[in-house]
Amino acid sequence: MSPRATTVHRGRWTLADRLEQNLRELPFDVPPGTAAVAVELSYDRAAGVLDLGCLGAAGFRGWSGGARDSYTVAAGWATPGYLPGEAEPGRWHVLLRLHRVPPGGLDYEVRITTADTAPPPPAPQEVPPAPRPPRRDLPEVDGMRWVAGDFHSHTVHSDGALTVGELAALAAGRGLDFLAVTDHNTVSHHPELGPTGERHGIVLLPGQEVTTDTGHANVFGDTGWVDFRRPAGHWLAHAEEHGGVMSVNHPLGGDCSWRNPLPRRTRHAEVWHSDWRDRRHGGPLAWAMAWRPEVIAIGGSDFHRPGGNGLPGEPTTWLLVAEESTAGLLAALDAGRTAVSAGPGAALLLRLGDELLALGAEGTALVRPDGSRLPVRGDRALLPAAPGQHRLETYENEVIALCQ
Template sequence: MVLARTLFALLLALAVTTPAAAEPAAPDFRARGVVTGADHQHYREVPFDVPTGVERITVTLSYDKANKTVIDLGIWDPKTFRGWSGGARDRFTIGPSDASPGYLSGAIPAGRWRVTLGVPNARAGSCSAYTVSVFFDRGTARRATAAIADAPLNDAPGWYRGDLHMHDANSDGSCLSQSGKRVPCPLFRTIEAAAQAGLDFVAVTDHNTVAHLGALRELQPWFDRLLLIPGVEVTTFGGHANIFAPSHFVDFRIGSKGVPNVAALERKVAEAGAIMSINHPALPSGEACMGCGWTWPATDYAGITAIEAVNGTMAEGPLAGVGFWYARLNEGHRLTGIGGSDNHDPDAPAGKAPIGRPTTVVRAEALSTPAIIAGIRAGNVFIDVDGSRDRLLELQAISGAARAVMGETLQFVGTLELKVHVVGMTEGTIQVIANGKPDPSHQAVVTGPDEWRSFSLNRAQACGWISATVLSGGHPRLIGNPIYIRCR
């Protein structure tokens, strides 16, 4: 078991440290040349060899445009045409499940590929230097050039609001057509609804497929204020789990030769550079809801990053995931609580899990996929059950000279002060949660739109983990993540 956990930790470390926001230092292949007036309305090929085991190819082109030279861009694999973008783009990526617009996804065969440069215009006597760079994804090497969002949509640290669970026509999402018929709903409608909800990021999580990733690549440049995170709802006979930011398809068939158990699935998720969150774990299973509840025995929670504590409108009661999450925390597992609408119709009204309700609010260093994933891992996260656009819940624990926020660990020294900051609630009650139970001796009324409240906890009250929930009308509105308190 120790060896297995060590291997899993190494896989996670590789996933975390893989470059994702910066251009790699050097490409796997680079060719430089010069286009002259003699190349006007001719094609030039740049051949390169792809070794066995490459999973994705990304190509960039740069050239001197000072003399009105235009270079078109396309590519052929060893046997056939794989795409053409003309002069519309200077970068493209091709992988097994998705590719840039204008290019064909599919297997990456080893052998000689050819970047094709078309020259619709080169003035007589002109010279324009060009550089073609090719990057390979293989094993743990994952190139930033293959990211759906080229760079952070916002490079400022802050609280970012998103929805981490939704579906479209690539699985079981549906909506009304122009004539009022219920049809599989185009991904664009889902992303458009998320933008209208004022979200900063979404994860589209179709069941067991990555067919939607190519469409996300097409949509991301237009939705340049909404980060589109690739995701999959791994849907098994013993439960559902979202995986966020996988680099490739992950086999979901638990019980098969390739995926004999949940531990094998967790390893495959880590190898894909993704994180895993168990969805709606307290739902029934069997014929009532096939595979909906989490029933897999002997789950190793070291390979799980998060629990969907709130699914759609279920924030409390026996079907909510909060109790399951708290029970795992009390077993000593460190898991981030998140929420997701599980939306299947972008036109869903309030009360029917519209996109953005609930909202998962993540403290991140930037609005980028790597930063949001890192923020979920870190656990400085809260759930806005109503999906507001402005509510805030911040927690800070102080003991001795040390401080900690949600997701962090604090050593107990003598006494502990928990500070709770609530924004956007004009009425309600702050309730301190200690090891999964509300502490009736530690609660305070919220009377203004921006308030701090402090609570003093002794050793018996604080040891283990503490958090806070804000209620209004007797129902949870904001759900915080734990601060872990070490007392030995």
């Protein structure tokens, strides 16, 4: 990479800066004939957190948040989280979100280098497919079949540890049929999903976790980039206009609990997140009922790396689909043909028309939408269904399965 020009921004962010405007745009110029743009950010990570991204002259070029301190954008490749392509001439901006700035301030330096030659791309990594466990014996409904998946995961395209291939192999090896890959504030992973999923025998659903300091939401589908800088109502409108589905994420999730105003509430919500470890705690269900009575509950592991949150499929969301494809998954999700269990092989509650099928739930209670309860007898029990959400609970009121 042969440098042509270097631009440096340095200074000290203060708490007042963050409170005034927490997302900053640092300008630099890209001359004609530029083959690559490289950005390096330096600051004391022990003192605060600065999130990093990029706007080209023609619009969004990538985001890596606090996961990286540098990136490269070139015609043939880009750092994960960023979009490869010609470096169009004009005014570009480094995006800096002042995510955590201590009262004493935070010194920083951003060094931008434009070059007339691009560095070689990293060598591609081939990941062999993993052996898959057999599918569960589940009945079809009107010619449709149940598939197991997970609506929340991350890769090296944001703050995850695994490549798309490594994640696909892990999820397929755990018996999942689909996995939504929802990297933060970027769509750079989307081009990899189709061919990688086909190689590993799993549908990798395009997604984006739209991430702000006041809450996160997933947008599912190949909708293009969702501008996290806009109000949450824009995210929902964008999803609907482009054939996608938006779901509020981990609404009671610590410092990223949902606090964004919406002109109308989403129909879908990640009611069962991997941090709901003590499911005797009724907070997520209480939130969901207050959010909207007919909320469509889904589950997400929020997988980042082994040893972190849950593994892919913890919890598992089940969809009743006409076909195993992105379009088929989105149609089932939009229609609310969903169920959630603790894992791919855990106790399960499925709607079969006017009946419910409880699997592996002997000795539990079926809780109906009106609050009434029925005992579950046997490992494969049929029970009457009513409109609305049902759940299975143990004698300790621990939730072990949900069903729309």
